[in-house]
Amino acid sequence: xxxxxxxxxxxxxxxxxxxxxxxxxxxxxxxxxxxxxxxxxxxxxxxxxxxxxxxxxxxxxxxxxxxxxxxxxxxxxxxxxxxxxxxxxxxxxxxxxxxxxxxxxxxxxxxxxxxxxxxxxxxxxxxxxxxxxxxxxxxxxxxxxxxxxxxxxxxxxxxxxxxxxxxxxxxxxxxxxxxxxxx
Numbered sequence: 001x002x003x004x005x006x007x008x009x010x011x012x013x014x015x016x017x018x019x020x021x022x023x024x025x026x027x028x029x030x031x032x033x034x035x036x037x038x039x040x041x042x043x044x045x046x047x048x049x050x051x052x053x054x055x056x057x058x059x060x061x062x063x064x065x066x067x068x069x070x071x072x073x074x075x076x077x078x079x080x081x082x083x084x085x086x087x088x089x090x091x092x093x094x095x096x097x098x099x100x101x102x103x104x105x106x107x108x109x110x111x112x113x114x115x116x117x118x119x120x121x122x123x124x125x126x127x128x129x130x131x132x133x134x135x136x137x138x139x140x141x142x143x144x145x146x147x148x149x150x151x152x153x154x155x156x157x158x159x160x161x162x163x164x165x166x167x168x169x170x171x172x173x174x175x176x177x178x179x180x181x182x183x
Contacts, residue, residue, distance in 0.1 A: 024054075025153030027174060033150070036108065036143045043104035046140065047075050050147055050156035053167050055174065066172075071112065071156060073102055081114060085128060095124040105139075110147075112138045 049072050056065040070082040079100045086093040098120040101113040116135045140147040140156065147156040157163040 024174060026155040027170065028146075028155045029148055029153045032143055033148055033153075036141045036148060038107040039142075040106060041108055041142060043110075044075060045142055046073050046102065046104075046110050046147060048073060049159035051159045051164050051167065052149070052154050052156045053164070053171050054154070055171050068168075070159060071100070073112070077102055079112075082123075083120075084124075087128065091126065092128040093124070093126045094122060094128040094130060096120040096122045096130060108141050110140050112140055114138065 049070055052069045052071070054067045056067075065085060065087050067083065067085045072080040072082070074080075079102060080097060081100050082095070082097045084093065084095040098115045100115065103111050103113075105111060114136050117130055117133045120130065122130060136151075138152070139150045141150060142148075145158060148154075149156060155167070157167045
């Protein structure tokens with residue numbers, strides 16, 4: 001029985017390692033992304049604080065990970081990202097932040113440039129470490145009060161209590177790719 005349990009944990013770790021940036025598309029993204037139009041909004045349309053939330057598509061009894069990111073987009077093309085990750089099964093967590101840049105490309109397209117992991121400052125840690133990732137660019141588009149991350153199928157909501165609660169509920173209720181119960 002122990003061998004089966006260890007094999008299952010190893011398989012989960014291998015799957016997670018093969019898909020380190022695996023994010024299941026938000027159901028709202030899948031429903032609305034095709035309706036986003038090429039509108040020439042003012043570049044300031046995205047200025048404000050936006051939130052994304054993801055639950056890991058792979059879960060076991062000891063690994064139930066959730067990630068939340070706050071994107072503070074300032075009027076000058078700069079901003080800040082604040083991220084936190086938590087394993088609900090173990091209580092382990094980490095919080096970090098870094099500066100970011102953004103630019104308007106026109107036609108309802110903005111690039112949000114996120115720094116590599118080496119540029120992040122860890123602000124809180126409870127037995128969880130930060131992985132190593134390179135810099136990346138997310139192209140976002142505005143639709144009905146939200147930003148749609150076209151690169152990962154994510155929806156960023158305006159940072160109000162109601163919006164964050166709705167986002168969190170929607171993503172937690174989403175079906176998982178892999179759920180393993182260890183006996």
